[in-house]
Amino acid sequence: MNPQKPILVYVEDDENSIFVMKMVVERVMKLPTLYVLQSRADFVQQVKGLGVVPDVFLLDIQMKPYDGVELLSMLRSDPQFDKSKVIALTASVTNEEVSLLKRGGFDGAIAKPLNIEVFPDLIARIMKGESIWHIV
Amino acid sequence: MNKIISRPTTEEHQARKTIMEVAYLCLSVFLFLIVILSGRANFASAASRVSFAVQVLIGVASLACFVLARRGHTMAGAYFLPYGVLLLTFALINSTGIGSVNALFFVTIVVIAGVTAGMRGVILFAALSVVSVVGLSLAQAQGLLANKTPVSVVTPAITIAHVVGDALVLVLLIRIFNQNLHRALASNQELRQLQTGLEQRIAERTRDLQIAADVSRQITRVLDLDVLLPKLVQKTRQGFNLYYVALYLHDQHTGKLTLEAGAGREGARMKSDEESLHISARPSVVAQAAREHKPEIINDTAQSAIYSFDPHLPDTRAEAAFPMLVSDELVGVLDLESETVGRFQESETQIFATLAEQIAIAVRNAQLYSRQEQVARELERTDLMKSRFLASMSHELRTPLNAIINFTQLIAMGVAGPVTDEQATMLNTSLSSSRHLLQLINDVLDISKIQAGKLSLYIEEDVNLNVEIKAAVDMAEPLLQKQDASRERPIRFIQDVDKDLPLTACDRRRLRQVLLNLLSNAIKFTEQGSITLSAKKRGDEFLFAVMDTGPGIPREMQARIFEPFVQATNDNKHAPGTGLGLPISRSLVQAHGGDLWMESALGEGTTFFFTLPFRQ
Numbered sequence: 129m130n131p132q133k134p135i136l137v138y139v140e141d142d143e144n145s146i147f148v149m150k151m152v153v154e155r156v157m158k159l160p161t162l163y164v165l166q167s168r169a170d171f172v173q174q175v176k177g178l179g180v181v182p183d184v185f186l187l188d189i190q191m192k193p194y195d196g197v198e199l200l201s202m203l204r205s206d207p208q209f210d211k212s213k214v215i216a217l218t219a220s221v222t223n224e225e226v227s228l229l230k231r232g233g234f235d236g237a238i239a240k241p242l243n244i245e246v247f248p249d250l251i252a253r254i255m256k257g258e259s260i261w262h263i264v
Numbered sequence: 265m266n267k268i269i270s271r272p273t274t275e276e277h278q279a280r281k282t283i284m285e286v287a288y289l290c291l292s293v294f295l296f297l298i299v300i301l302s303g304r305a306n307f308a309s310a311a312s313r314v315s316f317a318v319q320v321l322i323g324v325a326s327l328a329c330f331v332l333a334r335r336g337h338t339m340a341g342a343y344f345l346p347y348g349v350l351l352l353t354f355a356l357i358n359s360t361g362i363g364s365v366n367a368l369f370f371v372t373i374v375v376i377a378g379v380t381a382g383m384r385g386v387i388l389f390a391a392l393s394v395v396s397v398v399g400l401s402l403a404q405a406q407g408l409l410a411n412k413t414p415v416s417v418v419t420p421a422i423t424i425a426h427v428v429g430d431a432l433v434l435v436l437l438i439r440i441f442n443q444n445l446h447r448a449l450a451s452n453q454e455l456r457q458l459q460t461g462l463e464q465r466i467a468e469r470t471r472d473l474q475i476a477a478d479v480s481r482q483i484t485r486v487l488d489l490d491v492l493l494p495k496l497v498q499k500t501r502q503g504f505n506l507y508y509v510a511l512y513l514h515d516q517h518t519g520k521l522t523l524e525a526g527a528g529r530e531g532a533r534m535k536s537d538e539e540s541l542h543i544s545a546r547p548s549v550v551a552q553a554a555r556e557h558k559p560e561i562i563n564d565t566a567q568s569a570i571y572s573f574d575p576h577l578p579d580t581r582a583e584a585a586f587p588m589l590v591s592d593e594l595v596g597v598l599d600l601e602s603e604t605v606g607r608f609q610e611s612e613t614q615i616f617a618t619l620a621e622q623i624a625i626a627v628r629n630a631q632l633y634s635r636q637e638q639v640a641r642e643l644e645r646t647d648l649m650k651s652r653f654l655a656s657m658s659h660e661l662r663t664p665l666n667a668i669i670n671f672t673q674l675i676a677m678g679v680a681g682p683v684t685d686e687q688a689t690m691l692n693t694s695l696s697s698s699r700h701l702l703q704l705i706n707d708v709l710d711i712s713k714i715q716a717g718k719l720s721l722y723i724e725e726d727v728n729l730n731v732e733i734k735a736a737v738d739m740a741e742p743l744l745q746k747q748d749a750s751r752e753r754p755i756r757f758i759q760d761v762d763k764d765l766p767l768t769a770c771d772r773r774r775l776r777q778v779l780l781n782l783l784s785n786a787i788k789f790t791e792q793g794s795i796t797l798s799a800k801k802r803g804d805e806f807l808f809a810v811m812d813t814g815p816g817i818p819r820e821m822q823a824r825i826f827e828p829f830v831q832a833t834n835d836n837k838h839a840p841g842t843g844l845g846l847p848i849s850r851s852l853v854q855a856h857g858g859d860l861w862m863e864s865a866l867g868e869g870t871t872f873f874f875t876l877p878f879r880q
Contacts, residue, residue: 144667155679190659219662227722241666244673
């Protein structure tokens, strides 16, 4: 694991969001690649198929058929990803949802729309082990 | 002796018996007294001892008569009287002879006879007494008695006058007594008859009322007409022992009276046939009552032109229909039918009318209730739709907006190639407008939640207010710098925040939202001077204040600015706001248990205060 070059996985069903995240990660943060996976029952298999252990999972919350919370529980059932940080990306910043995410075991949350100016810094802090709840 | 005593009624007999008992007791005591007194005086000779024995016998006989009388042999007393008179006369012969003392005895006998045997007894015994006195006087005059004193005419004359006079008075008294007694007994009889009648009627009314109350209980308990009305007709039929009971409901638009519930099998059949009639139907007792708004009572259907024969109910001989009215508006008709001619008497019709009234109210209540329920269901549906709309707002509206914001930001950052200054300015304007739109969406969602009472706080323990204040200030400062860029002299930003404010429990994000809202308002509306943010702990709460040297808010606007979509100024040269910030902020503070208010003077500036309870 290289803190300067973290391996990021993004699970999202909105094409525009995927495009923006790819731009931010590959062009702004200048990381080699952003792995994009789909919300499917074989999610853990998809991750294992990448051949690397991701440092940070960025999970969209409002997705179908499996939402971010369900994907998190799939991940957490496999000890291989114990060290990976799992961050929720959410547009609805209701209190209910924030407490749901915290109780659900997320390591942090980042509000949508993505604030591109602060996002690289947030990832860096997450890599340092900070708990980030950037949801204002 | 039967002739002496007038044939008594049961009551008279009873009353007289009591009087006789008392009289016999008095007589016995009296006789014993005489026996003892006369015995003491003449105990020396053998003749007087015989006389004493005879007197004791008389006493025992009178006592026996008393006992017999008590046991119900009332005639014993009557038999005893002449017997007693004869024996006493005999005793007198043996003793003193005629005199004033004996006159008293005869008077006593007459009085007792009057009391015990009535008027004719008085006359008889008065006559006997006169004969006795005359006899005794003659005997004494001839020297036949022990008493040797010659008798004068005066003594027996006085005695006779005494007896006759007393007898006359007694006869009068007895007549009056008897009349009164008769009258009293007669009125007593009447009273008793009245009482029995009343008791019977009370029992009937009580039964009726109990049934009515029972029915009423059903009425107030059940709001579902389909359950209530069949029960009502069944109960009414059973309770009042009727042949048939039915309820018709009136439809104001069609004028139709539809059978809503009918008792028994006939009722069920007619209900399944959906029996109905028009209010103008003739002949029909039900329609007549509905038209007239008055009870229609037919006590003999054979004699009635209004009654129409129903093949389902061949045994009906009397029918009564009661309109069910609520404030003179026809709800329906309660129809009662009986197999008995003359069944519906006035005494019961009032109860039926009341029952019909109550059913009317119940039906109206149930109708209102079901309408209310429908409205509630619609409201619920609307509420659900609103919630869905809000959820879709938050997702479907924000997703494309997020894309707009992010793409604009990426382009402005030069990610997709070099950008000229002019392009950058335009892109940034687009960006800030998009962000404003996003804020508007978020605010609308917030205010919807507040108005729906669904705003909930996410309270965290041990929140460091100094950290949160700094975060809010950090977010506000870029706004201030941007405003300053267009001004000659920058606005001074003064922080008067106590260091080391104690940790407290609150919703951090909402607190920051409030602070940022107040700060950005101050920045937006202040052209020159300063903005001061202060935060202090005062007692068991924190007091926050954001003070500016802006234009101030006119008094008439001061209350209104807390209403949604109201802004103090209409000109848009200031950065546009949503007009929702203050109402949201106030609601957020109030949800924390604090308060938010303002003080302002035109031309001097405005200060917004809010408090936050200290919670460890």
